[in-house]
Amino acid sequence: MILVTGASGTIGSELLRELVRKGEPVRAAVHVRPLDADGVETCNIDYDRPETLSPALEGVDSLFLLSQQVTHEKPMVDAAREAGVRRIVYVSSFGADRDTFIVGQLHREIELRIQETGMVWTFLRPNYLMQNFITLMGHDIRNEDAFYDSIGDARVSRIDTRDVSHVAARVLTESGHDNRAYELSGPEAITHHHAAEVLSEVLGRRIRYVELDDDSFRRRLIAQGVPEDFAGFVEDVNRRNRNGETHDDVITDNVRNILGREPTTFLRFCQDYAPTFGGR
Ligand SMILES: NC(=O)c1ccc[n+]([C@@H]2O[C@H](COP(=O)([O-])OP(=O)(O)OC[C@H]3O[C@@H](n4cnc5c(N)ncnc54)[C@H](OP(=O)(O)O)[C@@H]3O)[C@@H](O)[C@H]2O)c1
Structure with missing residues (x-):
């Protein structure tokens, strides 16, 4: 049995669809948002309420773990070890073991904790998701034909969430991925600037x-309801990208090696989600 946490979120919902399509035994862990899938076994969990975790882990062989707030995940790692879970596939972040930005360091702490448990692990370290253009900027693109950020002109090898989810599905159902970080x-x-050109071309x-400068951007995020600490994390990583202090422009071949096809281009992402941005 595979337990998918964050099953109603961006990465987890696509993973769940893929595992169901493959006919894998799967249980979806739901927090607040309802699940957009029929006929799937579900359970309710809250990382902050430890009593909800062990029932969800009953009979689970593989745990797919993620959260919005990285610090929440520690109790789930401990509960998985106690429940005798064999393997954890954990969504970390690009460069978690080499860059010094705050979110990466928090992810690295969880990675190390997972390794200490002795469970088999696979770490997926995605770069910025293309879907941030929907979740963080979609409203402005739809309503103002604009998006706001403080990342300057930094080049970033953004990845389509669907590719991350499909890699996760392979890793969870194929051999050869034990104790590997991708x-x-x-x-x-x-x-x-290039993204704006592609969006303009696709949306017509x-x-x-x-x-925006750092301060205006952070205040804008907070005004949109983003928690203050998280807004600070984003400001931090944007500044590091602008100053060339990250490796977020690196292109890796892990998606191609695992999926046997090229990763999705930004053009294709924009075409697929055009209606979401108010296009045809
Ligand atoms: N966005 C990026 O560019 C990017 C890049 C690299 C790595 N990542 C990493 O990816 C992860 C986020 O994945 P995502 O994009 O799929 O996020 P998401 O759509 O926000 O999903 C997060 C999931 O976690 C659940 N959750 C939140 N609090 C919880 C709690 N207390 N107990 C149990 N479940 C809880 C949420 O459920 P509810 O919605 O019901 O609360 C949601 O299903 C983060 O670790 C982030 O650092 C993101």
Whole structure:
């Protein structure tokens, strides 16, 4: 049995679809948001309420683990060890073991804790998700034909979430991935100015990228309801990208090696999600 946490979230929902399509025995762990899938065994969990974790882990061989707030995940790692889970596939972040940005360090702490448990592990370390253009910027693109960020002109090898989820499905159902860490990137490293050009071309209207300074960007995120600490994390990583202190422009071949096909381009992502951005 595979337990998928974050099953109603961006990465988890696509993974769940893929595992169901493959006919794998799967249980979906739901927190607050309802699940958008029929006929799947579900359970309710809250990392902050340890009593919800062991029932969810009953009979589980493989745990797919992620959360919005990285610090929440420690109790789940401990509960998995106690429940006798054999393997954890953990969603970490690009460069977690080499870059010094705050989110990466938090992910690295969880990775080390997982390794200490003695369970078999696989770490998926995706770069920025293309789907952030929907979850974080989609509202502005739809309503203002613009998106706002403080990342300047940094090149980033963004990856389509669907590729991350499909890699996770392979790792969870195939052999050969024990105790491996995979840095996952898209096929090209692009700037926000280039992204604006692609969006404009696909949507048939001009989409602008508006560069903000650190402070304006952080205040904008907080005004949109993003928690203050998380807004600070994003500001931190954007500044490091602008200053060339990260490796977020690196392109890896792990998606191609695992899936046997090229990762999704930003153009294809925009075409597939055009209606979400108010296009045809
Ligand atoms: N976005 C990026 O560019 C990017 C890049 C690299 C790595 N990552 C990593 O990917 C992870 C986020 O994945 P995602 O994009 O799929 O996020 P997401 O859509 O926000 O999903 C997060 C999931 O975690 C669940 N969750 C939140 N709090 C919980 C709790 N207390 N107990 C149990 N479940 C809880 C949420 O459920 P509810 O919605 O019901 O609360 C949701 O299903 C993070 O670790 C992030 O650092 C993201």
